[in-house]
């Protein structure tokens with residue numbers, strides 16, 4: 001399996017190859033990577049990919065995972081009714 005096929009963030013469809021390219025370009029924090037790719041902003045809010053991203057950052061930058069910060073989670077400021085989300089999904093054909 002190549003790095004193109006390895007999904008790091010399945011919510012936002014970010015592959016290991018894309019992540020490594022961005023780290024190589026100089027994006028060395030979770031927040032920077034999040035702003036560029038939306039990694040960690042999917043329905044799971046980074047619960048699935050968060051530790052994978054930190055591990056990859058650690059591997060590529062030589063920093064320990066303890067030195068790196070997890071993304072800042074920003075849930076919606078107000079409650080959202082599930083019926084509204086369902087209606088939006090129907091409108092978008094999902």
Ligand code: FES
Nearest residue numbers: 009011042044049
């Ligand atoms: S897997 Fe990355 S936000 Fe869900």
